[in-house]
Amino acid sequence: MVIFKHVKDVKEYIAMQKKAARTVGFVPTMGALHEGHISLIDTAKAESSLVICSIFVNPTQFNDKEDFEKYPVSTEQDIEMLVNAGCDVLFLPSVAEMYPGGTDKIKEYDFGYLETVLEGAQRPGHFRGVGQVVGRLLEIVEPEYLYLGQKDFQQCMVITRLAELTGLRDLKVVICPTMREADGLAMSSRNRRLTDPQRAIAAIIYQCLVSIESKQGNTPFNVVRKECEDLMTAKGFVVEYVTLADATNLKLLDNYKKDTPMVALIAAKIGEIRLIDNLLVGSRES
Ligand code: AMP
Numbered sequence: 001m002v003i004f005k006h007v008k009d010v011k012e013y014i015a016m017q018k019k020a021a022r023t024v025g026f027v028p029t030m031g032a033l034h035e036g037h038i039s040l041i042d043t044a045k046a047e048s049s050l051v052i053c054s055i056f057v058n059p060t061q062f063n064d065k066e067d068f069e070k071y072p073v074s075t076e077q078d079i080e081m082l083v084n085a086g087c088d089v090l091f092l093p094s095v096a097e098m099y100p101g102g103t104d105k106i107k108e109y110d111f112g113y114l115e116t117v118l119e120g121a122q123r124p125g126h127f128r129g130v131g132q133v134v135g136r137l138l139e140i141v142e143p144e145y146l147y148l149g150q151k152d153f154q155q156c157m158v159i160t161r162l163a164e165l166t167g168l169r170d171l172k173v174v175i176c177p178t179m180r181e182a183d184g185l186a187m188s189s190r191n192r193r194l195t196d197p198q199r200a201i202a203a204i205i206y207q208c209l210v211s212i213e214s215k216q217g218n219t220p221f222n223v224v225r226k227e228c229e230d231l232m233t234a235k236g237f238v239v240e241y242v243t244l245a246d247a248t249n250l251k252l253l254d255n256y257k258k259d260t261p262m263v264a265l266i267a268a269k270i271g272e273i274r275l276i277d278n279l280l281v282g283s284r285e286s
Contacts, residue, residue, distance in 0.1 A: 001083050003090045007098075007140050010091050014052070014141060022050040026143035028134060031055035032072040032189035033081050036179035040147040041085040043176050048145050053082055054091040054137055060103050061129025067274070072192050091141070098136055106132040109165050111158050117250060118265060119154045119276065122240050127158045134159050135166060146171055151178040151186050153263055153278045157250060178277070180206065186277045198270045201235045205266050208232065208242065209279035212264040216281060221255045232268055240267040240274075247280060259283055 004010035014024060025048025027040045037053075044051045055078060062068035075092070082090055099106055109131040114120055120127050138146070146163070148156045156175050163171045179187045184206030185199075194202055208228035215224045221244050228242045244253045247263040256262065262281040267274065 001079070001087050001090055003079070003092055005092050005094065005097065007093065010052075010089065011140060013089065014050070017050050018142075023048045023145070024050045024052060024141065024143040025145040025147060026137070026141045027051070027053045027087075027147045028137050029053060029055055030057045030071065030189065031078050032074050032192065033078045034179075034187045034189065034191075036149055036151060036187035038081060038085050039179050040149060040176050041082065041087050043174065044145065044147050045086055047174070048143075050089065051087050052089040052091060052141055052143065053087050054093070054141070056091075056093055056098060056133065056137075058098075058129060058133040059095060060099075060106065060132050061126050063123045063125050066272075070193065070272075072189050091137075098133070107135055108132060109135060109162055111161055114154065114158050114161065114250060117154075117252065118241060118243060118245075119267070122267060127155070130155055130158055131162050134162055138163075138166065138168065138171070144170070144172065145174055147174050147176055149178060150175050150280075151188070151277070153265060154250060184210070186275075188275065190273055190275065193273050194270065198273065201237075202270060202275065204232055204235055204237070205268060205275060205277045206279075208266060209264050209277060212242075212244065213279055213281045216256045221253070228266070237268040237270055240269065242266050244281065256281070257283065 025044035027044055029037050041051060041053060057071050059068055108128055111127050115127050148159060160173050163173060183203040185203040212224050225242045229239050232239050243265045245251060245263050246253060247261040260283050262283060263278050264281050265278040267276045
């Protein structure tokens, strides 16, 4: 695996590889890699002949300074995992390299409604930051394929919209399934910060998502939502949202809706650690 820290160098390398007819598959990350990230690399490897991963903890997408400062960093271990996964290129830029004009002079995109709900509402400015960093990375890497995790469902929608806004009509955005621990907890870099007792209850988020899916047709969603909120609160979570939405546009739903692809989404904090997860809820005939 070749590692680049400078934009100029990685661009030159990619241009050379493209001349040799290699198709570029790109996996942007913030590092502290786990099997979820590696599943994206594996999918990329199956479809692209040059797999590029980036590790960059983007300051502009953190609305919470402490969350940014405490974001786990494990570059040596990440490199080892990427080498083992057969990743071809790692791009590891600094903030100055990514944003040479400073962080207040970066191109911004308007994601409209998507910025006003759920993660957009809970983390003001977050998706503006995501748009900035992914926009910049796509300018640098110019991939044919972009691999994202369904774990960040709303982010997938924002980045798909970004590709439209930037005119990248040929970019194929590939959304990969969420990798989970044995008890159902979605893998996340933030899980490393959970204490043992916190880790022991963290999978309740997934259990709630499963109950939202399984109670469709038997119980109104507002009752299921209340059960989930009560259960999580009783275990010590601070619940931010337990929501059902139309999976095609993220419009929030009051109840299960026939003939509509739905997604259940939860955000909750355990102590300092904020966790999010989601599950697609197939619509059933009533
Ligand atoms: P992050 O490093 O958290 O910014 O994530 C980088 C990419 O990995 C994003 O596209 C995430 O959605 C994806 N990702 C994170 N966790 C998982 C997971 N458990 N399963 C699959 N993809 C994931």
